[in-house]
Amino acid sequence: MGGxxxxxxxxxxxxxxxSLVGLAFLTLFGIRLxxxxxxxxxxxxxSRPFWPGSAQSEWIIKGVQFEQExxxxxxxxxxxxxxxxxxxxxxxxxxxxxxxxxxxKESGWWQQILLNKGAFEGxxxxxxxxxxxxxVGIVQSVTPTTSLVRLTTxxxxxxxxxxxxxxxxxxxxxxxxxxxxxxxxxxxxxxxxGDFVSTSPASTxxxxxxxxxxxxxxxxxxxxxxxxxxxxxxxxxxxDWVQVKTK
Amino acid sequence: MFFILSxxxxxxxxxxxPQFLKLIGIGPCWIVxxxxxxxxxxxxxxxxxxxxxxxxxxxxxxxxxVTQIPALIALAFFWGSLGRRSSPIxxxxxxxxxxxxxxxxxxxxxxxxxxxxxxxxxxxLFNEWAxxxxxxxSIITGFLAPMICALLISILRGRHIL
Numbered sequence: 298m299g300g301x302x303x304x305x306x307x308x309x310x311x312x313x314x315x316s317l318v319g320l321a322f323l324t325l326f327g328i329r330l331x332x333x334x335x336x337x338x339x340x341x342x343x344s345r346p347f348w349p350g351s352a353q354s355e356w357i358i359k360g361v362q363f364e365q366e367x368x369x370x371x372x373x374x375x376x377x378x379x380x381x382x383x384x385x386x387x388x389x390x391x392x393x394x395x396x397x398x399x400x401x402k403e404s405g406w407w408q409q410i411l412l413n414k415g416a417f418e419g420x421x422x423x424x425x426x427x428x429x430x431x432x433v434g435i436v437q438s439v440t441p442t443t444s445l446v447r448l449t450t451x452x453x454x455x456x457x458x459x460x461x462x463x464x465x466x467x468x469x470x471x472x473x474x475x476x477x478x479x480x481x482x483x484x485x486x487x488x489x490x491g492d493f494v495s496t497s498p499a500s501t502x503x504x505x506x507x508x509x510x511x512x513x514x515x516x517x518x519x520x521x522x523x524x525x526x527x528x529x530x531x532x533x534x535x536x537d538w539v540q541v542k543t544k
Numbered sequence: 545m546f547f548i549l550s551x552x553x554x555x556x557x558x559x560x561x562p563q564f565l566k567l568i569g570i571g572p573c574w575i576v577x578x579x580x581x582x583x584x585x586x587x588x589x590x591x592x593x594x595x596x597x598x599x600x601x602x603x604x605x606x607x608x609x610v611t612q613i614p615a616l617i618a619l620a621f622f623w624g625s626l627g628r629r630s631s632p633i634x635x636x637x638x639x640x641x642x643x644x645x646x647x648x649x650x651x652x653x654x655x656x657x658x659x660x661x662x663x664x665x666x667x668x669l670f671n672e673w674a675x676x677x678x679x680x681x682s683i684i685t686g687f688l689a690p691m692i693c694a695l696l697i698s699i700l701r702g703r704h705i706l
Contacts (some may be wrong), residue, residue, distance in 0.1 A: 321597070328600065329604045330602075333604030333605070336601060337559075340556060400560065404569035404603065404677070405569075405570050405571065406651065406658070407606045409607045423611050445605075447608070448686065451608070451663065452658050453608055473674060475567050520564075534569065
């Protein structure tokens with residue numbers, strides 16, 4: 298019994314050693330409670346020389362053009378609708394903060410990206426993150442110099458979207474694959490493959506009409522409501538720079 | 545001390561995710577590659593303490609509310625017991641098999657948590673993504689284990705093989 302490691306561990310013959318272990322545990326719990334603030338900030342500082350440059354490949358530029366054209370069309374429609382309601386919602390480029398992606402996990406159990414800007418820049422949990430092509434994800438947690446973003450493809454991601462052509466609303470659910478699931482509110486929604494999907498104006502969590510993707514397929518044989526698969530217009534695995542929409 | 549400090553590199557490697565070691569976009573389970581030699585050599589108690597330490601750190605740098613700690617504790621207990629009972633484990637196949645088995649178990653616990661916490665996913669229990677991640681990660685971890693774990697075991701035993 299006396300030689301058992303458990304016995305040796307719990308008999309506290311050496312107060313200094315047990316105090317150090319306790320202190321280490323307290324420190325680690327502190328790290329856990331602060332969502333790894335020390336680690337993430339240190340990582341951001343150390344990886345600074347390796348942050349991606351501003352140059353993007355050609356297809357990303359095409360994605361930006363596509364996004365801008367789609368956004369322009371949606372904004373015009375939205376502007377017209379809002380003018381009719383005499384309650385114009387102002388938005389400006391000042392609300393966006395450009396940030397570099399310094400760590401990415403896009404295929405495994407965790408689908409997240411880490412940005413090099415955080416609370417010091419005014420970013421907070423719930424902020425929308427867009428990249429070339431459209432919506433990338435939503436900020437999950439922030440440290441002073443970094444932001445952890447949950448990608449739209451991640452399981453647990455839920456975003457309100459709509460198809461502006463028919464004003465059909467749906468919920469975008471991350472299922473882990475590159476193509477998230479669209480769950481419509483109706484059994485037979487008036488949508489078809491190829492319809493453009495953007496964030497819903499009815500959502501209180503996200504700004505309206507941010508491009509999300511294009512419907513790839515629709516399944517109307519689901520039990521409660523129709524579902525569909527969405528092809529995202531922004532590819533998180535290749536994006537080096539994103540924009541964070543602060544509230 | 546060197547070995548403990550090497551463990552602190554695990555969160556950094558998790559964040560860096562070296563692209564050249566990825567298989568269809570999925571990297572190995574680095575904590576398994578570190579915990580396996582540590583458990584085999586340092587015993588159950590030290591392995592469990594290390595599992596809690598690094599589990600807390602890794603949980604803090606990942607999104608969502610799934611935890612890796614229970615799986616790591618179970619693996620530390622299993623591998624720690626194995627290291628004490630049997631003759632020294634150092635054969636490549638054995639290390640690879642243990643790492644493969646451990647990664648499967650580790651992934652399974654994450655899969656169950658993710659599916660239970662996201663009710664809509666249970667409609668399609670054998671989601672192609674989850675199966676793909678589980679198999680890919682376990683395979684690449686199993687292949688890397690003979691190299692990385694054998695190197696770490698040698699360092700732990702004080703051999704200078706480099």
